[in-house]
Amino acid sequence: MAEVLPPRIRVLRPVALVLVIAAGIVALLVVSPLLGSVAIPARDVLQIVLHQLSGGALFPQSCVGMPTNERLCGAYTVIIWQLVIPEILLALIVGAALGISGGALQGIFRNPLADPFLLGISSGGTIGAAILYVYRIDVAQADVFLPLFAFLGAITTGLVILGVARGRFSSVETLLLAGVALANLLSAVLSLILLYNPTGSVQVTFWLLGGLGLATWTIDGIAFGAVVVLGTLLVLHGRELNLIQLGNDVAQSAGVDARRVRLRVILLASMATAVAVAFTGIIGFVGLVSPHIVRRLGGNDYRVVLPGAAAVGAIFLLTARDISYVAFPGSVLPIGIFTAFAGVPFFLYLLYRQRRSTTMGAM
Amino acid sequence: MLPPGAWGPSGEISFVVPALPHAHNFWSPPTAGKSLCSNALDSNPMSLNEPSVPPSAPRRTVSLALFTVVVLVVAGVAVAATAGYYALQSSSPSSSGRTITVTDDLGRSVKVPWDPSRVAVLSPSIMDIMFRLGLRSHVVGVDCYAPALGGLSDDYSPDQIALWNLSSSMCVEIGPTFDAESLVNVTPQLVLASTIVSVAAVEEISTTLGIPVVMLQPPTLSGILVDVSLVAEIFGVTTPAQSLDGQLSAELYNATTLDQTLASFPTVLVTYDADSNGYWTFGPSTFGQSLIEIAGGASISANATTPYPELSPGQVLVADPQWIIYGVGFGLNESTYAGAPLWSEIPAVQHGNVSGMDSNWLTEPDPTMILEGIPALVAILHPAPS
Numbered sequence: 001m002a003e004v005l006p007p008r009i010r011v012l013r014p015v016a017l018v019l020v021i022a023a024g025i026v027a028l029l030v031v032s033p034l035l036g037s038v039a040i041p042a043r044d045v046l047q048i049v050l051h052q053l054s055g056g057a058l059f060p061q062s063c064v065g066m067p068t069n070e071r072l073c074g075a076y077t078v079i080i081w082q083l084v085i086p087e088i089l090l091a092l093i094v095g096a097a098l099g100i101s102g103g104a105l106q107g108i109f110r111n112p113l114a115d116p117f118l119l120g121i122s123s124g125g126t127i128g129a130a131i132l133y134v135y136r137i138d139v140a141q142a143d144v145f146l147p148l149f150a151f152l153g154a155i156t157t158g159l160v161i162l163g164v165a166r167g168r169f170s171s172v173e174t175l176l177l178a179g180v181a182l183a184n185l186l187s188a189v190l191s192l193i194l195l196y197n198p199t200g201s202v203q204v205t206f207w208l209l210g211g212l213g214l215a216t217w218t219i220d221g222i223a224f225g226a227v228v229v230l231g232t233l234l235v236l237h238g239r240e241l242n243l244i245q246l247g248n249d250v251a252q253s254a255g256v257d258a259r260r261v262r263l264r265v266i267l268l269a270s271m272a273t274a275v276a277v278a279f280t281g282i283i284g285f286v287g288l289v290s291p292h293i294v295r296r297l298g299g300n301d302y303r304v305v306l307p308g309a310a311a312v313g314a315i316f317l318l319t320a321r322d323i324s325y326v327a328f329p330g331s332v333l334p335i336g337i338f339t340a341f342a343g344v345p346f347f348l349y350l351l352y353r354q355r356r357s358t359t360m361g362a363m
Numbered sequence: 364m365l366p367p368g369a370w371g372p373s374g375e376i377s378f379v380v381p382a383l384p385h386a387h388n389f390w391s392p393p394t395a396g397k398s399l400c401s402n403a404l405d406s407n408p409m410s411l412n413e414p415s416v417p418p419s420a421p422r423r424t425v426s427l428a429l430f431t432v433v434v435l436v437v438a439g440v441a442v443a444a445t446a447g448y449y450a451l452q453s454s455s456p457s458s459s460g461r462t463i464t465v466t467d468d469l470g471r472s473v474k475v476p477w478d479p480s481r482v483a484v485l486s487p488s489i490m491d492i493m494f495r496l497g498l499r500s501h502v503v504g505v506d507c508y509a510p511a512l513g514g515l516s517d518d519y520s521p522d523q524i525a526l527w528n529l530s531s532s533m534c535v536e537i538g539p540t541f542d543a544e545s546l547v548n549v550t551p552q553l554v555l556a557s558t559i560v561s562v563a564a565v566e567e568i569s570t571t572l573g574i575p576v577v578m579l580q581p582p583t584l585s586g587i588l589v590d591v592s593l594v595a596e597i598f599g600v601t602t603p604a605q606s607l608d609g610q611l612s613a614e615l616y617n618a619t620t621l622d623q624t625l626a627s628f629p630t631v632l633v634t635y636d637a638d639s640n641g642y643w644t645f646g647p648s649t650f651g652q653s654l655i656e657i658a659g660g661a662s663i664s665a666n667a668t669t670p671y672p673e674l675s676p677g678q679v680l681v682a683d684p685q686w687i688i689y690g691v692g693f694g695l696n697e698s699t700y701a702g703a704p705l706w707s708e709i710p711a712v713q714h715g716n717v718s719g720m721d722s723n724w725l726t727e728p729d730p731t732m733i734l735e736g737i738p739a740l741v742a743i744l745h746p747a748p749s
Contacts, residue, residue: 037675071683071710078708079677133638146639203638213640213675213704331668332640332675 014308017298021311025092028318032088033080035325037332040076048080082216090215090223090279091321091335092314095286097227097276099313101269102287103294103306104234107241108265109172115288116273118176119161119266120183121154125277126208127186128153130193133203146207146214151278157182158270162263175266209334210283212321223279230272231310237265238303245300283336285343286313286320296350316343465593467578468586469558475575478599479552485537486557487518488729489579492594493555494527495730496603504549506559507534518559520692520723543567546574555579555594581728584615584653591730611733618657618737621745628661629744632679632711635690635722637703641675650728658740660686676705687711688743690722718743 033045051059101116108114116122128149164178194201240261243251248258276283293316294308320338324331327338461477483504484490493502505512509519513531523529533549536542537556541564546554554568554576569576577597579590588611595604622628633651634642645651646667655662663682664672674682687709689700697719706712720743724736 036677038677038681072681075677075680075683078680078705082705082708083675083677202643203636206638206640211640213638216704330678332673 013298014301014304017294017304017308020297021308021315024315025311028315028322029088032091032318032322033084035322036079036084036087037325037330038076038079039329040080044073044076045080048077049085052077052081086215086217086220087212087321088318089220090212091318093220093223093227094212094276094280094283095290095314095317096231096310097223097272097313098283098287099290099309099311099316100231100234100306101272101276102289102313103291103302103309104237104241104265104269105287106291107302107305108244108262108269109176110245111172111176112292113288114176115284116269116276117282117284117287118183119158119179119270120181120186121158121161121270121273122277122282123183123186123190124157125150125154125274126190126204126282127193129207129281130190130204133207134193134201147219147278150281151274154274154277155271157186158267158274161270162267166263172262206334207281208336210281210336210339211332211334212280213332214279219279223275226275227272230268230275231307234265234268234272235303235306237261237268238301238306241265241302241306245302281334281336283317283339285339285347286316289343289347290316292347292350296353463597465577465597467593468580468582468590469578471578473569473575473577475577475597476552477597479597481550481552483535483546483549483551483554483574484556485535485554485560486579487523487723488557488727488732489555489590489594490519490523490527491727491729491731492579492591495607496591496595496598496600498594498598498600499527501598503533504535504546504551505529505533506537507531507545508537508559518727520721523723537561537564541567543572547572553577553597584650584657584728584733587611587728587730587733607730611730614733614737615657618659618741621741622657622659625659625745628659629685630663630682631655631660631686631688631744632663632674632682632684633660633688633690633725634700635725636695637689637700638673639704641673642679642700642703643671643673645725646670646672650732651725654725654732654736654740658737658744660740660744676703676708679709680705684709684711685716686744687717688740689717689719690725691719692722695722 033049034040034042047059098116102114105114105116105118106112128151129146131153132146132149160182161175161179164175190204194204240251240256243254243256244258244261251258251261273287290313291305291309293312294305298304298308317335317339320342321335323342324333324335324338327341462474463477464472464474466472480501481503482493482498482501484493484502485504485506487506487508490502490505493499506518507513509524509529511521511524511531512519512529512534519529534545535549536545537560541561546568551574554574556565556576556578558578558580565576565578568574577593579593581587581590588608591604591607591611595601632642632644633655634644635651636643644664644667645655645662646664646669649670652662652665663679663684664674667674687700689695689697691697697717700706711717720739721735724732724739
């Protein structure tokens with residue numbers, strides 16, 4: 001049964017959500033540049049960032065007055081401006097893509113377990129990446145070809161799912177089952193490729209666990225453009241998703257063609273997921289947990305849930321990145337491990353709270 | 364239970380082939396539009412449910428004879444193969460029939476035939492020792508990791524395959540799943556293996572198949588010399604072993620002497636693979652690390668917390684190695700490394716202090732690692748003044 005809230009709380013909830021999200025992003029943007037595989041003094045980081053952002057107006061020579069020598073200053077500048085900042089931005093962008101995709105798919109399937117990887121889209125991306133790494137197809141230009149191969153693999157899988165969805169009698173259950181079956185098939189294909197080609201299996205394993213190593217300003221720009229366009233189009237489906245939650249008949253009587261909306265939302269979510277998979281590999285749990293967090297904080301209105309899930313996903317992924325560097329300083333570890341470490345306890349806590357409040361309400 | 368009528372008049376078993384729709388019976392041309400089987404079926408009113416009426420007597424005799432011949436041939440081949448295997452095992456244990464007991468690198472005490480004529484060598488590094496000791500003719504089986512041998516990976520370079528005259532018929536499949544049949548097929552009296560062969564496979568070879576297994580996995584560079592002596596002892600080759608030992612000892616001595624004369628060790632990143640996250644390299648307690656040290660270099664990953672860490676581009680930039688040495692071969696070349704982030708920003712790259720080296724020399728603990736790998740590293744890090 002839908003939650004009935006007093007009007008004042010209904011207005012205040014989204015506002016509180018926006019404030020919490022904004023505070024979270026600002027805090028992370030301050031902290032994250034200080035964390036990386038190389039420990040750089042906070043003052044140096046700040047000075048380099050301000051120098052670059054102001055085009056040299058604030059600090060004409062970024063290293064003047066810094067305790068580090070000139071060589072280290074040059075290295076720090078490259079690390080901060082060409083590695084760390086693009087990595088932070090990519091975490092935000094990909095987190096947003098996964099969050100909003102998860103929210104949209106949970107809405108369209110009316111299933112709280114739906115997430116961007118449930119339909120096997122990520123498995124398709126994995127096959128693309130595995131082919132590149134295992135057969136070493138121009139690894140020298142991996143920053144171009146890896147995203148391309150992964151995107152093609154992911155989007156091809158998404159299109160197959162859509163082909164199933166276009167069937168006249170396809171139901172939500174059919175789609176989910178088709179996705180799970182396809183994911184299993186692709187997983188078997190991946191196992192077969194790796195079994196007979198151990199060379200490159202380490203890289204594929206790392207890719208499977210997700211990473212932000214491909215981040216550059218160019219990639220950030222491409223990902224940002226794609227996610228903004230796809231995310232905006234998904235947010236525009238918020239009202240229709242709200243009506244679909246009430247049942248297809250209700251949606252139909254309100255002039256919403258549930259089947260068409262389903263096709264559009266799956267296509268957009270698949271493309272957003274494919275973009276994320278292409279640039280970072282498989283990063284699980286963000287798409288699943290972010291919409292739930294938003295629903296807990298901001299209610300069930302999909303006009304709020306979708307942008308909220310994007311913002312929470314962004315925060316979530318950046319937090320996972322920061323935790324990985326704090327937990328294992330100086331190491332290059334797959335970020336996908338840490339999304340689970342950071343997300344699962346919090347998610348279990350939310351479930352516990354929800355169950356407790358439901359039990360209390362029933363008393 | 365056989366249906367009624369399956370037995371022929373004389374008691375022999377008959378075989379009934381159901382008639383295929385729109386297909387000729389393959390035993391004989393159809394007669395009057397019907398196959399023999401369909402004729403048989405037609406003659407029996409129960410034939411739809413119990414297609415058991417035997418074909419005519421002459422055809423039955425032919426089928427029985429054919430069946431008997433096939434069974435006899437299969438049985439004959441199986442008996443011959445089994446007898447051949449055991450005959451080879453028992454008839455050629457060694458030239459003298461003598462056995463010796465050796466202790467391998469894992470501390471296992473193994474009783475082996477002395478100077479065995481048929482040996483399976485399940486590691487490229489051991490194959491290198493065998494070849495250098497002039498024992499190639501004893502090798503009947505090798506691990507078939509190299510694609511050229513029908514295997515999965517790249518442990519044997521094309522040069523080695525050509526030089527050692529290896530062929531796919533010698534392949535023993537050891538990974539990811541050990542194939543006992545391929546080992547039995549080469550009928551070895553002894554197996555020399557490294558830890559690329561799983562513990563379960565070693566157990567199966569030594570216990571189930573009864574073939575002794577000597578594990579050669581040297582822990583250090585000097586351990587390679589120990590393995591050379593061990594192999595020489597098993598095969599009773601004294602002179603080639605002394606010669607090889609002399610070469611190896613001299614190379615190690617020269618490198619150690621060089622180390623003592625150097626005022627400083629240049630910092631170096633030795634990387635064997637690269638990807639979008641950074642550069643894979645050697646950490647403590649690895650042969651790569653030992654090679655760098657003995658060649659007069661200071662590895663920037665000497666204090667890593669794992670044996671084979673991946674350094675981020677930022678870590679390499681800050682460490683600022685004077686030299687970068689990358690492994691080549693197996694599909695890797697300079698462009699592989701140049702594809703990793705910030706490659707062109709690294710000062711060593713900008714100064715041209717970058718050099719490639721055969722990956723085998725860095726990773727395979729064998730005489731070639733000492734005889735080729737160390738001089739190559741020394742030549743890069745300490746070039747002779749022109």
